[in-house]
Amino acid sequence: MAIDASSLGEQCKTFDVSEDLSKIFSYILKDGKGAIITQDGKYFGIIGEKLFRESTISNPKVKCQPYAEKAPKIMISDDFSAMVRKFSTDGYKELALVDKRDKVVGCVSREQLLALAVANGLVAEMPALSVSRRKLVTINSASTVGSLKGEMRRFGVRRVIVVDADGNLEGIISAYDIGSLLLSPKGRDSRSPSKESPNLETLKVREFMKPNVVSILKDKSLREAAKKMVEHKVSSVVILDGRKPVGIVTVSDVMKLLVEGKSQQVTIIGLGDEEVVHYPELEEFGSEISERVSRFAKLRGVELHVKKSGHNYTLLLHILTDPPMRFTAEGFKLPEVLSDLKREFKNWVSKMKK
Numbered sequence: 001m002a003i004d005a006s007s008l009g010e011q012c013k014t015f016d017v018s019e020d021l022s023k024i025f026s027y028i029l030k031d032g033k034g035a036i037i038t039q040d041g042k043y044f045g046i047i048g049e050k051l052f053r054e055s056t057i058s059n060p061k062v063k064c065q066p067y068a069e070k071a072p073k074i075m076i077s078d079d080f081s082a083m084v085r086k087f088s089t090d091g092y093k094e095l096a097l098v099d100k101r102d103k104v105v106g107c108v109s110r111e112q113l114l115a116l117a118v119a120n121g122l123v124a125e126m127p128a129l130s131v132s133r134r135k136l137v138t139i140n141s142a143s144t145v146g147s148l149k150g151e152m153r154r155f156g157v158r159r160v161i162v163v164d165a166d167g168n169l170e171g172i173i174s175a176y177d178i179g180s181l182l183l184s185p186k187g188r189d190s191r192s193p194s195k196e197s198p199n200l201e202t203l204k205v206r207e208f209m210k211p212n213v214v215s216i217l218k219d220k221s222l223r224e225a226a227k228k229m230v231e232h233k234v235s236s237v238v239i240l241d242g243r244k245p246v247g248i249v250t251v252s253d254v255m256k257l258l259v260e261g262k263s264q265q266v267t268i269i270g271l272g273d274e275e276v277v278h279y280p281e282l283e284e285f286g287s288e289i290s291e292r293v294s295r296f297a298k299l300r301g302v303e304l305h306v307k308k309s310g311h312n313y314t315l316l317l318h319i320l321t322d323p324p325m326r327f328t329a330e331g332f333k334l335p336e337v338l339s340d341l342k343r344e345f346k347n348w349v350s351k352m353k354k
Helices: 021-031 049-054 080-087 110-119 145-155 175-183 222-232 251-260 276-293 334-353
Strands: 014-016 035-039 042-047 094-098 104-109 138-140 159-163 169-174 192-196 215-217 236-241 244-250 266-269 301-309 312-320 325-331
Touching (some): 014 021, 021 035, 042 094, 080 251, 104 110, 110 222, 138 145, 145 159, 145 175, 159 244, 169 236, 222 236, 222 251, 244 251, 266 276, 276 301, 276 312, 276 334, 325 334
Parallel strands (some): 014 035, 266 301
Antiparallel strands (some): 159 169, 236 244, 312 325
16 A cells, blocks of 8 residues: 555654653553653654553662663654554554654554555455454453453463353453553552552452453454454454354454465464464464465365463364364474474375375
């Protein structure tokens, strides 16, 4: 698309590297955005939601400089494709817009890019459920905050779907919501702003979940899901079978598809938020399988299922031919498990050639 970054840039607040981290956290809590950090008037980095939600910093008066991440930056000369690529892997909501001297002149959000993609018909008319790559984790609304935090750590996710006793959708809660709770006066010990209130862990999830969840039925398209995200200004849509959640699609998922031009033959399922960084390599492997197998068999699709139990990963490969082929690898590190699965697949291909 012939759209340059200068037409998208919005005004944004910046913070110098000398600012206290407490000031940054207050900004994130109030605006729900990452903080753009500068040094000597030039772009330095971003302090995003991740630090905010995971912070165990005992002294909030420390300077913010050591905590700024070297996130990608949008150049004024960048076109639409270049901007989308910079948003596709790191999970940032906004990126700094800089001029040729590296001076911050604004910011660009992924929601802006999604709205452009929807308006110009760039989002595919493929089933939304087939793009639901992330692990769907649910929790009962009567559960406690302590249980919720444990589930997030266990499955490595940032969003959890809240359900009632029958498994029907009741709400949604994110790691950002928990971070907001921890940093708000209600969730902190008044004697020490770095300590949680002793009662926080026992709060019920239903007390602070978001009850109004944007959702679509499982037969709807990704394009419709993207339109709902734009219309309701949200970063995710829950996919339902009746009233029961069966998947979730996020803005980041759509960004990745826009970059990859993903083949509908390759489906990747079960990635937690912390494992999404491995998506490009999984996608590349799936495309390689599709290309190789199509030479000698009628292929309906390739599925890669990622499962995590404790510290152990299981990677299941389903090659949808007649008859279907299945491969499995297990281990403690996902990249190593993927390497083992690649080796097993290549050995199989070599035997097929003989």
